[in-house]
Amino acid sequence: MPAPGAPPPSSLPIAHLQNNTAKWWWADPGLRKLALGIACGFAVTVNNGYDISLMGGLMANPRFMKDIDSPGSNKLGLIVAAISLGMIPSLTFAPALADRLGRRIAMAVGYVIIIVAVLIQTFVIGGWRMFAGRFVLGFGSSIVFVSSSPYVAEIAHPRNRSETAALINCNFYVGSIISAWVTFGALNIKSNWSWRLCTLLQLLPPIFVLCLLPFAPDSPRWLVGKGRVDEAHRMLAKYHANGDMDDELVLYELEEIKEAIASEKLHQANSKYSAFLKTRGNRHRLFIIVMVGFLSQWVGNGIISYYLVDILKSVGITSPTQQTGYNGGLQIFNLFAAVFGSMMVERAGRRKMWLISACGMLVSYIIITGCSAAYTEKGNKGAGYAVLTFLFVYFGFYDIAFTGLAIAYPIEVLTFSLRTKGLAISLFSVSCALFFNMYVNPIALEHLAWRYYFVYIAILILAIVVIYFGFPETKGRLLEEVAEIFDGPQAHVSGDRHNDDQPKDYKEGSEHVEDSKV
Known part of the structure; x- marks a missing residue:
């Protein structure tokens, strides 16, 4: 398993280039400094993971349910869903904010809004007031997400960019773990601070990022897009080669970025939303990003993540302590499984990981459905315990691809001019x-x-078909080079990309198009 910061696999086109960095990122001054900016980009998924696990944990807290007016299933669904409703309006301007002002400023704006939302959630009583706080939280979160995810991929060192991008969403489980165990411990507080404290802790990631952003670098791709090529060159040299302006890898990266963005600027219309409908390659990209977004939430994980308490009750786990304890253990397992999957994306390939994940989830969900039926209809306790076990198995398969690649894969298939919009x-x-x-x-x-689980079994079958026929392999390519898969040989490539010094696996990368059944 390649570790982040390890030498690049031979399939990458940069393997033959000299680079003034240490073998491991933690032993290299420039890459350690770069980790500061990457941590800022990771924080949004920590916050999102905290929120999702928070709502699941708080629904096991009687004081919280009382303070939001003991809602029925209809109102409770709206309160929980308010964060997703809040995301939608800010998406109309979040890409423009990130492209015009820069990824860092857009992140700062989003995090200030999140802080306001957290304070509303913490110090209000009543279901609809909680709804308002969660709506504002979603509004700020989408601004941060649209800017921070491209930011991580665009500043990462190319030899570990694939793993780093896949790790963005793995930090979701860092937040989930913290939240699960905070809600578990807070049950012992004999006041409504048993839930207020849990919500107030959502301030930590925004405050962390706002303190660090002034010291983090700008995206070199954004700098080149704004005509600030010298600044982009200095950024790449400082963080990817410890200040060596003539480093071979830095010069290669800079030329790749300059030529790709110059090519995109020749067709300004390609930076608009309408561009997704104008070419076969862009329509394929649109299909992928929509399906990744839909499937990442509709393969059964949503019902388990947000309504785990109800599922546990359905198989006889009724104690709040047992429910929150099970949730905490599940989130720890999820983190390890997701990190493992992220470390394998460059070795195994994206398409293979997607298929293994979807097929494993389908088998697990069928077993969960059958065992849930046996417990509910016949009172079979062994079947109830099997459900508890296969929830772990199901999430293990979900995590190895659907956690990390849900963000990393869209980032890879999108060109720079369409990345934030996509x-x-x-x-x-x-x-x-x-x-x-x-x-x-x-x-x-x-x-x-x-x-109800049969709905998700059908969607998982659909997911396998969509992945098999619609998701191409992007393994072994730099961000600027993935365009060849979608746009064909006429897509921009550097003049020296396919010279005889390139590894054989890379030169034959065009075969991935046929292999991916596209």
């Missing part, structure tokens, strides 16, 4: 899927119980 479209797809999940799931669970 992520906004993907996040819109996520928001719509999340809202339906959060609002409909509690109602459907209340009326259909385990029979």
Whole structure:
């Protein structure tokens, strides 16, 4: 398993280039400084993971349910879903903010809004007031997401860019773990601070990022796009080669970025939303980002993440302590599984990881459905315990691809000029899927119980078909080079890319198009 910061696999086109960095990132001064900016980009998924696990944990807290007016399933679904509703309006301007003012400034704006939202959630009483706080939280979160995810991929060192991009969403489970165990411990507080404290801790990631952003670098791709080529060169030299302006890798990266962005600027229309409909390659990109957003939330994970308490109750786990304890253990397992999957993306390939993940989830969900039916209809306790076990198995398969690649894969397939807009479209797809999940799931669970799981079995079958026929392999390519898969040989490439010094695997990369069944 390649570790982040390890020498590049031989399939990467940079393997033959000299680079003034240490073998491991933690032993290299420039890459250690770069980790500061990457940590800022990771923080948004920490915050998102904290929120999702928070709501699941707080629904096991009687004081919290009382303070939000003990809502029925309809109102509870709206309160939980408010964050996804809040994401939608800010998506109309978040890409423009990130492209015009820069990724760092856009992140700062989003985090200030998140701080306001957290304070509203913490110090209000009542279901609809909580709804308002969560709506504002979603509004700020989507601004941060659209700017921070491209930021991480654009500043990362190319030899570990794939793993770093996949790790963005893995930090979701860092937040989930903290939240799960905070809600577990706070149950012992004999006041409404048993839930207020849990919500107030959501201030930590925004404050952390706002303190560090002034010291983090700008994206070199954004700098080149703004005509600030010298600044981009200095940034790449400082963080990717410890200040060596003549480093071979730095010069290669800079030329790749300059030529790719210059090519895109020749066709200004290609930077508009309408560009997604104008070419076959862009329509394929649009299909992928919409399906990734939809499937990442609609393969059964949403019902488990947000309504785990209801699922546990359905198989006989009714104690709040047991429920929050199980949730905490599940989030720790998820983190390890997601990191493992992220470390494998460059070795195994994206398409193979997607397929293994979807097929494993399908088998697991079928077993969960059957065992839930056996427990509910016949009172089989062994079947109830099997559900608890296969929830872990299901999430293990989900994590190895759907956690890391849900962000990393769209970033790879999108060109620079469409990257923030494409992520906004993907996040819109996520928001719509999340809202339906959060609002409909509690109602459907209340009326259909385990029979509702058949909906997700059907969607998992659809996911396997979509991945097999529609998701190409992007392994072994730099960000600027993935365009060849979608746009063909006429896509911009550097003149020396396919010289005889390149590794054989890389020169034959065009074969991936046929292999991916596109």
